[in-house]
Amino acid sequence: MLKEKANHPDAIPAGETPTPVEGVHPYAGPAGGWGALRAVARTIRDQMGASTDTRALLQMNQPEGFDCPGCAWPDPKHTSSFEFCENGAKAVTWEATVKRVDPDFFAQHSVSELWEWNDHALEDAGRLTHPLRYDAATDHFVPASWEDVFSRAGTALQALEHADQAEFYCSGRASNEAAFLYQLFAREFGTNNFPDCSNMCHEATSVGLPKSIGVGKGTVTLEDFDHADAIFCIGHNPGTNHPRMLSTLAAASKRGVPIIVANPMRERGLERFKSPQHPSEMLLPGATQLASAYHQVKIGGDYAMLSGMMKALLEMHDASMASGGPAVLDLPFIADHCTGFEKLEAYLRAASWDWIERQSGLVRAAIESMAQIYAKAERVIICYGMGITQHKHGTENVQQIANLLLLRGNIGKRGAGICPLRGHSNVQGDRTVGITELPSDAMLDRLDAAFAIQSPRKHGHNAVQALAAMQRGEAHALISLGGNLAVAMPDPDACFAAIRKLDLSVNIVTKLNRTCLLTAKETLILPCLGRTEQDMQAAGPQWVTVEDSMSMVHASRGRLKPPAPDLKSEPCIVAGLAKATLPATRSDWDMLTGNYDRIRDKIEAVFPDFRDFNQRVRTPGGFRLTIAASERRWNTPDGKAHFIVHDVPSRDADSLLLTTIRSHDQYNTTIYGFNDRYRGISGRRDVIFCNQDDLAMLDLAHGDLVDVESEPGRVMQAVTAIAHPIARGSTAAYYPEANCLIPLDDYDAQSGTPAYKSIPVTIRRSA
CATH class of the missing domain: 3.40.228.10 (Dimethylsulfoxide Reductase, domain 2)
Known part of the structure; x- marks a missing residue:
């Protein structure tokens, strides 16, 4: 809440230049420009050194190259020789790094030690090279064979009392082919529990x-x-x-x-x-x-x-x-x-x-x-x-x-x-091919016909519901196809505790992250190929597809050599888990993963919009899915577009709301570094952006150390208040650090999306 202004000696009158603060230097340049070029050069140097794999940047978003693993903005029909941005370059070099996290790394570092590392350091350690299982006796991850990790996961899933005790999380980085197989696996197993990164954004x-x-x-x-x-x-x-x-x-x-x-x-x-x-x-x-x-x-x-x-x-x-x-x-x-x-x-x-x-x-x-x-x-x-x-x-x-x-x-x-404007590069595509906790009966009927299975009809859990089920002890297993679920969600302490109660936690990832360190009774890390890398299967080199924000579906072909010989593709890992979990499976997983054209044939059989999928997606640039509203056809019950009216609760005029934001040196939960160039922040993330007049009303000044509280017990302590051009009554702090201010039950009742962007807070001088 805002309080009446007092004459505090440190308060900055409106219009005066704020006192200098370490790591805060206003940026005068435009977006892009030389600052972007310098940042790209720096990230290439830090992650790839003199590696020749920097040529991957020239293949990004090209018709015969790979889709950017960053955002979902569409590719122009006439691509340039350089069709990437600063953050896309960071995403690629982050994936194509020369750094490795191998068995020797885990022999040197216990899980308890790694827990003390910050999120940037965990991912910056490099690419995972071997399947891993957690050994509680030594508190270390130890290498394991693919057969062993698949068997352990399958045994734990089979031991559940019923399929709805498992949660199948999916990140928007997964391809259409991987996501389709993933939803097939879960539904043949018997659940529609699909907490998904869509639940947290759009x-x-x-x-x-x-x-x-x-x-x-x-x-x-x-x-x-x-x-x-x-x-x-x-x-x-x-x-x-x-x-x-x-x-x-x-x-x-x-x-x-x-x-x-x-x-x-x-x-x-x-x-x-x-x-x-x-x-x-x-x-x-x-x-x-x-x-x-x-x-x-x-x-x-x-x-x-x-x-x-x-x-x-x-x-x-x-x-x-x-x-x-x-x-x-x-x-x-x-x-x-x-x-x-x-x-x-x-x-x-x-x-x-x-x-x-x-x-x-x-x-x-x-x-x-x-x-x-x-x-x-x-x-x-x-x-x-x-x-x-x-x-x-x-x-x-x-x-x-x-x-x-x-x-x-x-x-x-x-x-x-x-x-x-979607976030992850295929978050929209994952939903299109079946990653949803609320499937239609028509879609399930087609899936059952294509694979001779009986899908469950009971609606499943979204992300908030999945974490709540873990907290109550009703969910016992979490399979994560990418992502960093525990860090992405609100109320991290509650999420961490909930995952640690599980019987099984499986993370299919390219790099180590904090969710991997939340050890359940059985904890497995399954390292996968990245989008930039060659994927060799029985029929030869394979490629995948993605859907951008504007419903264009196109191919993505990795060219780089994998960072380790033991890595498997996401589709193959999903297939391996399915075979180990479903001994009587009706699906021919080896046939599907041996040639991804066969996966696309099945996608076409289940989703009519993908007609002639394999033929159309081979056209440079791909094809657009049917969007009836673009043609003024309204797929509503009455065939009309609807004006919809709501009474949205009014905001207290004196309240202070906080929004979480991403820095320019991060993508979702991935922290590339500690700079936020355009907002003038360098080398730190422990700040809260405030309107200068609001600070004065609170008897505070630019540079003061403050505590931010959303409700009793939810406090972000000792962050630096930064006077910034932001609307009155509004503040901003970095995600995911500010997630501690959001309870799990603070979400949109219709969509289940957590209220990351409107957190009521009070700000006081830190003790």
Whole structure:
């Protein structure tokens, strides 16, 4: 909560230059630019040295190369010779590192010792080379054969009383082929428990959009950005989380398209950009201006802001119609394609501007200016990220964006639509091929027919439900296909304790992480090939497929030599676990993994959108899955797009909300280093970003050491307060360090997404 300001001697009056703080140096450059080139050179040197495998960067996102293991931004049809960004280069060098974590490493370091390492050091140790099992007698991981680890996992799974005592976690880094086999394994075993990284990021999109427009995905293509008349960016930071988007935004800006930003923090990747891949641009002064207007909405204020934009549109429509002018709303589209407009209209007319201003933190004139730009444009794209979804009302936020687009028919026409920005490079594809705790009966019927099995119909656990089941002692086994579940989730202490209670914990990973160190009765680490590496099977070299944020499915072909001869691919590891667990399996796992074309044939049999899968995906660039809403076909029960209205609880005007954020030196839970260049942070992560006036109200100053508390007992201690351009009443701290402030039961009731982006906190001077 904010308190009244006192005359504390260290308080910084508004407008004064903050006192210098170690590791805090404002960054004046643009996103990209020479800073990005220097960062790429540094990470190549640190991870790969003089290795010739640096050539892998030239194969990233190319038609005959591999898909970037970082973000899910789509590849342009005409790829350049360098189609990667700074963070993509970090992801590749992190995977293609020359560092190794072999049996000698584990002989030298006990699990208790490794637990004291920070998360960066654990992954920075290098690539895992051998299957491992935990030996409790010595407190060390010891090497084991693949036959042994598969047998141990299978025995433990068979010992469960029923299949729902197992949780099958999946990371968005897994390919379509691996994810499809994984869901087949779990369903033949007998459960729909699929906690997934989607549950922590865009589940509000997957749940909210089908009710609005009939599909839980975006409706735009990359080419639509070439035809948009206005682009709105809400609650996302492309400079860090999807940097290749910056080239798309820069191209739009250069042709005069207004780019309107609504975000609590000033982010360099939304302000200006200089492309490191264009020498002529690098040699010239200046940079491309991105945001034509930047509105610092309060954390949690997006719903009110969007309500204000629609209220302003309605008032503009009324005034124009009264004067004999043209309609501002697309009345024919609303009449032909939509339902529920009357309820939305009544809600907007009843909403007061006083409430909208207090909740959004924006003045009426600013919101009206956004509405005017929206009304003037014939084709509008709205992009959004986890600043929209990771709230207790994240689903409502997503549906409010859909409402705004539907008012002027901005879905289902060229240059317009909704654009959710996914995180991991195949998090959307994993869901498409069956990684879901809420499968449809139609999908399960096709799966059963394709494999002669009987899938369970009972809905399974999402991520929050899976951890809760572990806490209650109802879940006894966790299989993780990638990821770092315990660190990614809220309330790490509770998550750590829950996993340690299990009978079985299996981690299929390329590198060591903290979840691997949470030892159950049986703890196994199964090292897998990375996306950059050659995958040789019975039929020869194999390749996999991924789906990007815009529903394009394309091939990914690894070229590098694997870091160790004993590594297996993710599909082969899944098959090995399945064979050891299901002695009477109806699936021919060896046939499927011997030639991945056979996996794709089965995907096609279960998911009709993948018709002619093997043929179409061999076309350079791949193919786009059918998105009915892009063609103004609404796969809702009544065949209409729906305006949906909610009463979102109002925020206390004096409250202080904290959002978790990623630094520029990380990707999800992977910490590449301790710098956050664009926010001016170097060599540290122990900070909290605050509005300077809020600090003064709390009798605090830039550089003070503070404790941050969300509720009794949930405290992030001794972090440094940094005065930063962030909306009043809003603060930000790094993920996953700030996850300790979030209880497991603080989530969106509709989607189950934890409320990482709106944590009520108090801040006090640290003792």
